[in-house]
Structures are given as structure tokens and as C-alpha cells.
């Protein structure tokens with residue numbers, strides 16, 4: 001059986017990166033009907049950095065709304081929030097005792113998020129990839145559609161699955177495959193073309209939020225960092241121009257074109273023209289999604305009912321799998 005698991009943290013405003021790198025692809029895969037889909041608002045991951053409790057609850061509902069507005073159909077998948085299903089944390093503990101400190105120490109996300117003051121980072125931030133492995137493997141997930149930034153964590157999930165199987169001499173966990181596709185697998189910050197666009201970035205100008213209105217989108221694109229040269233006509237002309245490459249990639253993804261097609265149209269022209277066209281295409285894609293998100297956000301009872309139903313179904317799947325893991329490990333069930 002092919003089973004998809006993927007998640008988003010309620011750690012801020014959903015961004016265009018989350019949409020292009022994750023949600024949009026989930027909706028496409030779901031419509032293919034060749035996978036069983038499990039999508040999760042990973043609130044336990046969010047608290048690896050400090051969160052305000054009321055804001056965390058609000059953001060949890062908003063991320064669910066963003067997934068639905070972005071095309072995920074909750075009647076045809078399991079949509080829930082992680083903390084509702086204790087099996088994730090139960091399995092993560094076992095993986096804390098399988099994964100090695102050295103493996104986690106190589107994770108670039110930890111290095112980036114912990115920054116210079118590493119001793120002050122939470123232990124949760126360090127073991128984040130073990131919980132992510134548990135999220136996927138509690139369902140024996142086989143496919144994981146994510147943005148390129150999660151590739152390293154996915155490799156670690158595979159290492160953990162393999163290490164567990166060989167530690168206990170079983171063929172229990174599958175090795176999940178990353179699914180990284182589309183023309184915007186890593187959307188970069190509007191302020192720095194070498195940094196990933198993130199919902200947790202302190203600068204709101206660094207990202208386009210899925211709920212931004214037309215004015216905000218136009219202003220952020222107008223102020224996006226660029227260089228003084230006109231756009232090149234060939235792809236190779238974007239080498240060493242990370243900001244230009246990022247904007248072209250975003251435009252291509254939103255307009256359903258290849259970057260080559262975008263450059264065929266805009267090559268030789270300045271950023272003024274291009275940014276105007278980019279704002280237009282961004283608004284045309286995001287405005288209806290943002291509107292639907294706002295509508296859903298005004299109806300928290302509906303979102304809660306969807307998450308409750310999804311959480312119950314998720315537990316039904318995860319509970320027997322994690323019970324079996326506990327038996328394999330040797331935990332007594334008196």
C-alpha cells in the first residue's frame with residue numbers, strides 16, 4: 001500500500017513556500033487517488049521553539065484552514081493535529097534510543113535554528129528529526145511529499161527505520177521515499193536569496209503569506225531584493241544571482257511555466273516590469289486561497305470537528321503499529 005504522510009508546523013503565518021513546496025503538491029497527489037493521504041498540523045514540532053499557547057491554538061486551526069483552502073480535501077484524507085495522537089510521542093521516544101547524537105548533530109536545520117547560542121537551544125529542537133521519523137513511521141508511511149529543505153530529515157528517517165529493523169532483526173518499517181517536485185522546491189526569502197523563505201522568519205517582508213492581500217503582496221514584491229542588471233535570456237544567466245533566480249522560480253511556479261519560458265518573455269527587461277507581472281500572478285493564485293482561509297478561520301467549530309474526526313482515524317491506524325513496536329522492543333504489557 002502507498003501511504004503518504006506530511007505535515008506543517010503551526011509556527012507562524014503560512015507562506016508561499018509552504019504552498020508551493022508542500023500544500024499544492026499534496027492536493028495534486030491526493031487527487032491522483034493512488035495514495036492514502038495523511039496530513040498533519042505538527043504542533044509538537046512547533047514547541048521546539050517558544051510559542052505563545054493561545055497563538056499556537058490559533059495557528060493550529062489556521063494551518064488546517066490553509067491546507068483545506070489550498071486544495072486538500074478533508075473528506076478524502078486524514079487531517080489532524082499531532083498532539084491529539086499520543087502514538088507520535090510514544091514512538092519518538094523509541095527513536096530517541098535508536099538515532100545517534102552524531103546523526104542529529106549533522107542536521108543543517110538544527111544548526112540554522114539553534115544559531116550561535118547552541119547550548120540554549122531546546123533538546124526538542126535537537127531531536128526534532130526523531131519525532132518527524134515517528135510521525136511518518138507510526139503509520140508506516142511510504143511516501144513523503146515535502147520541500148527540498150526537509151530532504152536531509154527524510155534521509156534520517158530512512159536511517160532510523162533501517163537501524164530499528166536491523167537492531168531488532170525485523171522487517172517492520174518501510175523506508176519512506178521523499179517526493180520533492182515542482183519548479184519551486186525551495187522558495188527563498190525575498191530579502192536574501194541564499195536563505196529559505198520561512199514562516200518563523202522575524203521579518204514579514206521576507207515572505208509572502210498565504211493570507212496577504214493584494215496590496216501587501218505588491219509591496220513585498222516591489223521591495224524584494226534584486227540586483228541592478230536586467231533579467232537574462234538564458235537560465236545560465238541566473239547563476240550567481242540568487243535573488244533573480246528565486247523570483248523567476250516563484251513566477252514560473254505560479255504561472256505554471258518553466259523558468260526558460262519566463263526568461264524567454266522577460267529576458268533583457270528590468271525588474272520593474274517583471275515585478276509588476278509577478279505581483280499580478282501572485283495575487284491571482286493567492287487571493288482566492290486567502291479568502292477561503294479567512295472564511296474558514298471564522299468558523300473554528302468546523303475546523304475542530306474536522307481535526308477531531310481526523311485525529312480519531314489517525315489513532316486507529318497508529319495505535320496497533322506502535323503497540324507492535326513496543327512488543328518488538330520488549331516492553332511488558334502486564
Ligand code: ATP
Nearest residue numbers: 008009011017021146147185186187197198199200
Ligand atoms: P519554520 O520556519 O517554523 O520551520 P517553515 O516555513 O519552514 O516554518 P515547516 O512547517 O517547517 O514550514 O514546513 C512545512 C512544509 O513546507 C515542509 O514540507 C517544507 O519542506 C515546506 N517548506 C517550508 N518552507 C519552504 C520553502 N521556502 N520552499 C519550499 N518548501 C518549503
Ligand code: MG
Nearest residue numbers: 009109149198
Ligand atoms: Mg521549517
